[in-house]
Amino acid sequence: xxxxxxxxxxxxxSLALAAAGCVTPPMKQVxxxxxxxxxxxxxxxxxxxxxxxPFFRDASRRLLLEQPxxxxxxxxxxRGQPIVPGKAQEVLPAGTRVHVAEVxxxxxxxxxxxxxxxxxxxxxxMTVRNRSGRVRYVLALRPDLDTEAKYRAEIDRMLTETxxxxxxxQLPDLDRDAVRTREIVPGVSKRALELALGATRYVSPVPGxxxxxEWTWRSDAGVHRKVVLRDGVVEKVLAPFKPxxxxxDAPAATPAVAAAAAPAVTSAAAPAVTAAPAPAASxxxxxxxxx
Numbered sequence: 001x002x003x004x005x006x007x008x009x010x011x012x013x014s015l016a017l018a019a020a021g022c023v024t025p026p027m028k029q030v031x032x033x034x035x036x037x038x039x040x041x042x043x044x045x046x047x048x049x050x051x052x053x054p055f056f057r058d059a060s061r062r063l064l065l066e067q068p069x070x071x072x073x074x075x076x077x078x079r080g081q082p083i084v085p086g087k088a089q090e091v092l093p094a095g096t097r098v099h100v101a102e103v104x105x106x107x108x109x110x111x112x113x114x115x116x117x118x119x120x121x122x123x124x125x126m127t128v129r130n131r132s133g134r135v136r137y138v139l140a141l142r143p144d145l146d147t148e149a150k151y152r153a154e155i156d157r158m159l160t161e162t163x164x165x166x167x168x169x170q171l172p173d174l175d176r177d178a179v180r181t182r183e184i185v186p187g188v189s190k191r192a193l194e195l196a197l198g199a200t201r202y203v204s205p206v207p208g209x210x211x212x213x214e215w216t217w218r219s220d221a222g223v224h225r226k227v228v229l230r231d232g233v234v235e236k237v238l239a240p241f242k243p244x245x246x247x248x249d250a251p252a253a254t255p256a257v258a259a260a261a262a263p264a265v266t267s268a269a270a271p272a273v274t275a276a277p278a279p280a281a282s283x284x285x286x287x288x289x290x291x
Contacts, residue, residue, distance in 0.1 A: 054086030095165030
C-alpha cells in the first residue's frame with residue numbers, strides 16, 4: 001500500500017516537472033525523427049572512454065559519464081543538494097562496441113516511468129557487445145539541445161562509426177593503459193589523452209614556452225582538471241581544483257552552483273527531486289578518481 005502511494009506521488013512529481021518546463025526545449029517533430037532514425041538500431045563505438053555508474057534507482061540501466069559521478073549534477077533535492085547517481089563502477093574504454101537500442105526523448109508520458117532519474121533529458125540507450133542485453137547503458141544528453149544539428153554534434157562527440165578499437169590496439173602500452181583506466185600520467189601522448197578523456201575546448205598555449213599547451217576539463221560541479229603537454233606529450237598532471245570566483249565579477253550563485261556547494265546525497269536517500277539546470281555547452285569530460 002505504502003509502495004503504491006509512493007509511486008503515485010513520484011509519478012505526479014514527474015508530471016509536475018514536465019508541466020513546469022523541466023524538459024528538453026521544443027524541437028520540430030521532423031527533426032526528432034531525423035535524430036531517432038540516424039542512430040536507432042545502429043552500431044557505434046565509444047569515441048572516448050566513459051565512466052560507468054548506477055542509473056540512480058533504475059537497476060536495469062547504467063549511466064555513462066564523462067566525469068566522476070559525484071561531480072555530475074543531473075538531479076537536485078528541493079534544498080539544492082545534488083543527488084549522486086552512485087559510485088563509479090568501471091570504465092568502458094574508447095573503442096567499446098555498442099548498439100543503439102533506443103533514442104528516447106522526454107515527454108510528459110514517459111516522465112511517469114522515469115522516477116528518480118534525469119527525466120528531462122533525452123536518453124540514448126545502448127547495449128554493449130558481449131554483455132547481457134538486459135542492461136542498458138545510457139547517455140543522458142544535456143537538456144538544452146534544441147536542434148537536430150546540436151543533437152547530432154553532441155552524440156557524435158561520444159559515439160563514432162570510426163574503428164577506434166583498432167586504433168587503440170596500435171597504441172604503446174602506456175597510452176593503452178591511459179585509455180583503459182582514464183588515468184593520465186606523464187608520457188601519455190596527445191591522442192591517447194583525447195581517447196581517454198575526450199577532446200576539450202579549453203586548450204591554451206603556455207606563454208613564453210614553445211610547444212607547451214595547457215588542457216583543462218571542467219565538470220558540472222565546477223571542478224577543473226588540467227594537463228600540461230609539451231610537443232604533444234603529457235608533461236604534467238595537475239591536481240583537481242575548484243577555482244574561487246574573482247571578487248570583482250563573481251556572479252550570484254545559480255541553482256547548479258549552489259547544488260554543487262551543498263553536501264551531496266545519494267539517490268537512495270532523496271525523497272524528491274528537481275531537474276538540475278543544463279550545464280554549460282562547453283562543459284567537458286573529466287577523469288574519475290583512482291579506484
